[in-house]
Amino acid sequence: MDYDFSFNVVLQFLPYLLVGLRNTVLIGLIGILSATTFGVIVALARVSRFRPLSLSAAGYVAFIRATPLLVQIYFLFYGLPEFGILLPPFVVAVLALTLNSGAYAGEIIRAGIESIHKTQYEAADSLAMTYRQKMTYVILPQAFRKIFPPLVGQASYLVKDSALVSVMGTLDLTKSATTFQAITFRPLEAFLPTMGLYLFIILVLIYGSSFLDKRLRKW
């Protein structure tokens, strides 16, 4: 039980940690935005009356939910070059997280869309709105207000999942920690600050989401 924890090593680690933090935050932010956008598309496809579209969206969601993210990342990272598509790991990371979280976000958004009362659709129809107008001005704004808390929860999952992109060499928080650990052989100095940062980001999202949940319910 004699591990002399050294703050000097932590100070040495700091520049690498900050690079990792920047990349994790970037991946998280871009990922959350693109996953939500993609989620809207998935949700609209799922509630579509055109059967082939809704069925393929349902199949897509089932596939994403029933296979591990790590396999999906490997599939993209090693599979895309087979088609001659060469992307930097950072882009593959964002892409993988978007495709993965987009399916989950799509389910949340779909639940939101379906929870909007039928009369809202009818009212929009009676105003002679087109499908696009109906969705953008009437249905989606109301749906988003309802599903905002679970979406924030999904965002926390996305940040958590983003640790997995380190396996393909994206320099995120996890990768900077494992690299530093491998060089210095000092796991505590490398992992504790990293875990602290993850805890901070993710718990803020989780508790932020339950706080929002309580707030939005009062409306």
Next chain:
Amino acid sequence: MDLHSWIRDYGSGDAMEPFSGDVLLITRTLFVLYFTKGLPVTIYLSLLGFITAMLLGFVVGLIRFLRVPIIRDLLQAYVDGMRGLPFLMVLYFLFHVLPFFDIRLTAFATAVLALTLHTGAYISEIVRGCLLAIPKTQHESAQSLALNLRQRLQYVIIPQAVSLSLPPLAGQSVLHIKDTSVVSIIALAELTRVGRIQMQTNGEPLLTYAILALFYFVLCYPVLKLSIGLEGRIARKFR
């Protein structure tokens, strides 16, 4: 030559063709290896890890439900810690830090420990949530029958909470099975690891990972369906 440029060269299709390319043979080998080498380990890990996580989660959830002072705060910190950390970080931490404190576990034991700690925290939240969902009147009527705390929990509260907890538990077990793929990182030869090793030797990443995904799909999809079905049943019951 570094790996990435090797992948690039191979992907662009010029010059390098180091592998046999016999797709049928590769497919057969993959199926055989996944089935005989990877799948048993993944199933064993999933079952063992989930059972221990259920035990841990039940105890933690119950203690937090009963509001046992001090322990409850410690457990809250544990649950928050696990919910706020990526599973990969938990795994790395245990794998690299435990040996420094003279705790030498095999990769398998480390994996089960990490899975138990991680999934256990989520299950404890499910257990606590389901216990809290039982209406207060049930507690009061049990009390009015002069049942003591243990009897109240054993005969009145927990049986009702169990049926409530089945759908989220099934959902959690899907997440658990998927999380077992992450332990391939610490060189434990389960499904994903087998796939990765095969990919490096057969040069067919698409095929290798497509079949790998198929194995996980077959494993997870029925449980996912079960979870959705149970949810619907409970929703109908409480309507």
